[in-house]
Amino acid sequence: MTKRILVVEDDEPILDLMDLLIRRLGYEPVLLSNGPDALRYAKNDPPALILLDIMMTPISGWEFLEKLRAEPSLKTLPVIIFSASPSVEEKMASINDPFLGVLHKPVSFVELRTGIEQALKKQD
Amino acid sequence: MDRTVQVLGRQISHTDIVRVFVILSLSLCCILITAISLAQQTGAVYTQLFYFPIIYGTYFYPRKGLYLSGACALAYEVLSYYYVYPNPVDLISTTAQAILFILVAVVVAYFTEKVNTSEARYRSIFESSLMGIILFDQNSFAIKLTNTCVEDMLGYTEEELRSKTFTSLFSTPEEQRVFFERLGSSADITNFQTRFKKKDDEPLWVTLSWRRVTENMVSTSIIDINSRKLAEQAAEESAARYRQVTENSPTGIVILRDQKIEYSNPAFTQLSGYSPAELTGKDFLTLVHDEDRAEFFRFISTDGGKGDQPDIRECRFITKTGDTRLGALFFTSIVHRGVPALLINLVDTTERQQLKERIQKDTELRHGIISTVAHELRTPLQPIMGYLNLLTQDPKTYGVTEETRAILDRCAKSVDRESQIINQMLELSVLDAGKIPLTYSQVNVRDLLTTIVSTGGYASKGDLTIDAPEETVMEIDESKISVVIDSMLSNAVNYSKPPRKIRVSYQFSNAEQMHRISIQDNGVGITNSQLDEIFEPFNLPAAGSQVRKPDRVGLSLSIAKKYIQMHGGYISVDSIVNLGSTFTIHLPKIPPKAAEGGQQ
Numbered sequence: 107m108t109k110r111i112l113v114v115e116d117d118e119p120i121l122d123l124m125d126l127l128i129r130r131l132g133y134e135p136v137l138l139s140n141g142p143d144a145l146r147y148a149k150n151d152p153p154a155l156i157l158l159d160i161m162m163t164p165i166s167g168w169e170f171l172e173k174l175r176a177e178p179s180l181k182t183l184p185v186i187i188f189s190a191s192p193s194v195e196e197k198m199a200s201i202n203d204p205f206l207g208v209l210h211k212p213v214s215f216v217e218l219r220t221g222i223e224q225a226l227k228k229q230d
Numbered sequence: 231m232d233r234t235v236q237v238l239g240r241q242i243s244h245t246d247i248v249r250v251f252v253i254l255s256l257s258l259c260c261i262l263i264t265a266i267s268l269a270q271q272t273g274a275v276y277t278q279l280f281y282f283p284i285i286y287g288t289y290f291y292p293r294k295g296l297y298l299s300g301a302c303a304l305a306y307e308v309l310s311y312y313y314v315y316p317n318p319v320d321l322i323s324t325t326a327q328a329i330l331f332i333l334v335a336v337v338v339a340y341f342t343e344k345v346n347t348s349e350a351r352y353r354s355i356f357e358s359s360l361m362g363i364i365l366f367d368q369n370s371f372a373i374k375l376t377n378t379c380v381e382d383m384l385g386y387t388e389e390e391l392r393s394k395t396f397t398s399l400f401s402t403p404e405e406q407r408v409f410f411e412r413l414g415s416s417a418d419i420t421n422f423q424t425r426f427k428k429k430d431d432e433p434l435w436v437t438l439s440w441r442r443v444t445e446n447m448v449s450t451s452i453i454d455i456n457s458r459k460l461a462e463q464a465a466e467e468s469a470a471r472y473r474q475v476t477e478n479s480p481t482g483i484v485i486l487r488d489q490k491i492e493y494s495n496p497a498f499t500q501l502s503g504y505s506p507a508e509l510t511g512k513d514f515l516t517l518v519h520d521e522d523r524a525e526f527f528r529f530i531s532t533d534g535g536k537g538d539q540p541d542i543r544e545c546r547f548i549t550k551t552g553d554t555r556l557g558a559l560f561f562t563s564i565v566h567r568g569v570p571a572l573l574i575n576l577v578d579t580t581e582r583q584q585l586k587e588r589i590q591k592d593t594e595l596r597h598g599i600i601s602t603v604a605h606e607l608r609t610p611l612q613p614i615m616g617y618l619n620l621l622t623q624d625p626k627t628y629g630v631t632e633e634t635r636a637i638l639d640r641c642a643k644s645v646d647r648e649s650q651i652i653n654q655m656l657e658l659s660v661l662d663a664g665k666i667p668l669t670y671s672q673v674n675v676r677d678l679l680t681t682i683v684s685t686g687g688y689a690s691k692g693d694l695t696i697d698a699p700e701e702t703v704m705e706i707d708e709s710k711i712s713v714v715i716d717s718m719l720s721n722a723v724n725y726s727k728p729p730r731k732i733r734v735s736y737q738f739s740n741a742e743q744m745h746r747i748s749i750q751d752n753g754v755g756i757t758n759s760q761l762d763e764i765f766e767p768f769n770l771p772a773a774g775s776q777v778r779k780p781d782r783v784g785l786s787l788s789i790a791k792k793y794i795q796m797h798g799g800y801i802s803v804d805s806i807v808n809l810g811s812t813f814t815i816h817l818p819k820i821p822p823k824a825a826e827g828g829q830q
Contacts (some may be wrong), residue, residue: 117609123616130620161605190608191602192656212611212649215619 109154112136116146116162141165160189182223256283261305261694268313284335290337299335362452371395385429401425401433435459503550510671519546556580600659618642654785661792666824668707673701691723692730708794718749718813726753748814755807765791800824
C-alpha cells in the first residue's frame, strides 16, 4: 500500500504542485488547506508523513503541531515544516522534536525527495 | 641727611661739629668774661652768660650738657673763690650761682630727654611701622614725610618720594578721580581700597586711611593688601568660573546636605520643573519615584561614606507636573561651605531611553517586514521551481524538447539566484538584529579549505593553490567561516578572467595572536574609493560590469564582514587595479565568549 502524505498548505498553486510532485515520488498525497481540517484528518486516519506550512489561517503551523503532538498516538508521526518563513530553525530548536524536519521554500524536486525519504526512514 | 666726617673712628656730622664748636667757644668766652669782670671788680652781672652754652648744650646733648654745666660751674666757682675769698656772703652767693647752673642744666636735660624719648619712640613707631605713612599737603599734594615702609612698598627712595605729589602715586586716572571724590566728601576716611603704581609701573593694591592733622596737612596710612587682593581676585575668578560651569552645565547639578537641597543648577531646575527657590531646602527624596526611593536611599547612604568614588545609577524622578523622567546620576562626597555634603550630577536619560526603545521597536518592525516580504517572495517561487523541475526531470512525459529543456534550465538557475538573494537579505536582517548565535568547534584549517574548494568546484576554474599547514586547527563556527571563504573564492573567480591564478594561504600572526587566511587573485582589482563600499549591502564593485555577469549578489561581503566581526576578527583588503586583490580574514586564536558571539 502506498504511503499517504498529508500536505497542509493554504497556497493553492503550491497545493496543486505538491499533488503532482508527491505522486511522482510514488506516494499518495492528501491535500488540505487549513489546520483544523488537517488535524481532524490526522487524528482520524494518521498518514505516513505531514508536510506542514507555517503561515496559515485560522491556526498557524506551530499551533497545528502543538495540537497534533498533544495526541499520544501522533507523537512520533514525522512532520516536515515546509515554509517560506525565516527563523524556522530557531523555533524548532526550542521545541526539540526528534520527528520534526524542515524544508525551505522554494524546494527543488531533488530536495523534496531526499527530505521525505529521510523523514520516513527516521520513523522506521 | 647730614654730611658726616670721620673723627677718631666715629661718624660725626657737620652739625654736631658746629654745635660743639659754638658751645665750647661760648663756654670759654663766659669763663674769660667772668674772669675779667671778677678781676676788675665790675660785679657778677656776667654770670648769666653761662646759661647760653649750658642751655644750648643740654638742649642738644642732654647728658654731655650736664658735664658741661658741671665744668662751667666748677670753673666759675674756682674763679670766684680766687677773687672773693674770704668774704663769706660772696662765697655763698657764688656757690649758689654754680649750683643753679647745674640745676638749670638738670631741668633742661630732663625735659629735653623726655621730649627726645617720646620723639624717638614716635620716630621708631613711624619708621618701623608695618603701615606706610605719608604726610602730604592738602593743597599742593606735595609729599612732606614718608616712612621706610612706603619706600619698600613702592620701591622709591625717600628723596624720590619727596619730589613727587601724592596724587601721582595712583595707578590710573580713574583711581585718582575716586580719591579726589572721597577726599572732598568727608574729612577722615578709613579703608579706602585703591591701586598705587610702583616704581616699576606694577600696580599695587593698598588700603588708605587718612585724617587731617592740621589745616593743610593730611596724614595717610597705607596698608599693602596686594597679595590678599590678588588671592581674592583669583578666588573670585575661580568661583566665577565654577559658577559659570555649573550654571551652563547641561548636566543637572545638585548639592545635598542631610538630603535637603542646598543648591541646584538651571539644568536640574529645568528637569524638575520647580523654581530654584522651591527647590532650595526641599527633601531630595520627594523628587525620587516611589519605587526607586529605597534603592536611591541605600545608594547614597553607602556611597556617602565611601568617599571619592563616583558610581552611576539610573533613577526615576517625578517633576512638579507629575511627569516621570529617567536620570543617570552619580554622587561625590564634598565639603560645601565647610560642611560635608553630597554633590549629585544628573543626566536626563529619558529621551535616550525612549530613543533606545524606539530603535529596538524599529529594528523588530524592520525584521518583521523583511521576514514577511521574504515569505511572500519565496512562496510564489515554489510552484515555478517545482514545475520547472518536473518538466526537466521528465521531458518526455511533458513533450519537452532538448532545446526547451536548456531554456527551462536557465529559468531554474534564475529562480535559484532569486532564492539566494532573498536568503542573503534575510540572513543580513537577522544578523542586524543580532539573533544568530555562533557554534564554535575545533576545525582543521587545511581540511576546511580543501572542502570549500572542492564543494564549490573552484579548482576547475583556474590555477588554484592551497597553502596551509596540515595540523593547524582554529576554533570557529565552521559553517559561518565556510560561507565567508566561499564568497571570497566566488568573488576571486567572478572578478577575474582566465587564465585565473588563485592562491589560498594560511598564516599565523604571533604579534596579533590571530589566524590569517588570505585569498589572492589576479583579477580586475578594486580602486581605493571602492574599498570602503564593497562591504556595504548591495554595493557591487563597478568593475564587475566589465566581466561576465557573475552568479553573485552584493550581499555576500556584507554578510562575511558580519560573520568575521562576530568571531572577533576583521577582514583586510589589498588591491591593485588590473593586477588583483588579496582578501585576508583575521580571526583571533582565542575567540570571544561563544555566548556573546551572537550579540554583536
